[in-house]
Amino acid sequence: MENKFSTPKGFGEILDHTFQLTKNRFKDFFIILLIFMGPVYLVQAILQLSSGTSFFREVGSDGEWFDQILTSFEESGTFDSSSLGADIGLIIIGILSAILAPVAEAAILFTINHVRRNEDYSVGSVIKEAFSRFWPIIGSSILFGLISxxxxxxxxxxxxxxxxxxxxxxxxxxxxxxxxxxxxxxxxLVGLLLTRWSFYFGSVVLDKVSPGLGRSWRLTRKRTWVLLGLYIVFYLIISCISFGVQMTFGMVLGNSVLLTLITNLITLVTTMIFSVGYGVMYLDAKTRHDADDLKEMLEEFKTV
Incomplete structure (x- = not known):
């Protein structure tokens, strides 16, 4: 087992391990996400082009250059709402994203778990492992979504x-x-509750416990505030990156197809950061929980 996974980590250590792991395994993580989400983003771009959105630069019709850029986001939505085909395409893209994204994140979890165990793996093998948990992932995610x-x-x-x-x-x-x-x-209160149940996904994927809500509740015991803080930090990091990219390129490209492609590319990176962070958090909680169980077993053995 890799040393960094074998001992419980503090707040800063989890963040540090997340970014180190993301850097060291960036290629594998990115390919996994690209395999799943790349075709979806490609279809989205094709639908945008078919609805009349400019590929390189979309600007409004009136005013100065800056005003034209701003009005482009009002005049040219992601899709033409008057087109039934575009609306159907938007719905299909949303459904595909909701189905494929969790499987991609599961593949990343399996990758991290192989790294933790110092096991060899390939992108294809972890994708196959992720699909082996497809229905439990979808069912548990729907349940968690309804509860949320x-x-x-x-x-x-x-x-x-x-x-x-x-x-x-x-x-x-x-x-x-x-x-x-x-x-x-x-x-x-809602944030704390969602944090207590948030490890359902890792439980379903790695520990094969469905729907995983009970196990998540046990894993997050005594760590809820720390985990909530980590979720907030990851959210702020991801939001800052996304906002910075959209503002920077949006000033030049307007609401164009190219801007959407760039934004989606950055979304892959931010999704990777969060998925790796989630995996590190989950495995850290699992290490702590297993250590507590071992202590309880030793104490019970001593009393016998």
Missing amino acids: LGIIIVPIVIIAFTGVVVAAAVHPVGGILLGIVLFLVFAI
Whole structure:
């Protein structure tokens, strides 16, 4: 087993290991994501071209150059909404992405696990392993998505109802302030709950436990705040990279097909960073959990 995986890691060590692993195995991770998502992005580009979007540079029709660039995002959407074929294509792309992306992330998880065990692997072999868990991945992901949707919608309804009642019965400002407080409280609670269940994916893929929610709950015990902080850091890193690229190239290319291709290319990189980070976090939690189980077994053995 690789030494970096054999011992529990702190907050900074997880980030450091994530970026080192991403750098060292960049080619393998990128090829995996490209195999799965490349065809989807290609179809998206073809649909954009067929809807009349310029390949190299899309600008608006009026105003100065800067204004034309800005208006291009309003005048030229990703697809022409008046075209039924484009709308159907957009739906198909969304469905394919939702199906293929988790399998690609599973292949990355298998790759990281092979690295952890110092085992030989190939891109083809980890993709085959990922497809062997296809239905458990899809089923568990749908279940997790429905649960996530529920625990997000319910607080929104509660916040809206409470805010309206207080605003009508007491004072509008009081309703607004109460709504803000409730929003912050529920946001933290939802974040903690989703973090506790977030390792369902790793459990389904590597440990073959479906739907994996119970195991995830055990793995994240006593580490929820740290893991939530890591998720936030990864989100900020990915958002900054994506925003920077879109702003930089968008100023030159407008809402063109080329901008979409560049953005999708960067999405592959940011997805890679998050997937590797998730894998490192999951295996770290697994190491901690297995160590705790071993300690409990030793303590029970001593008492016998």
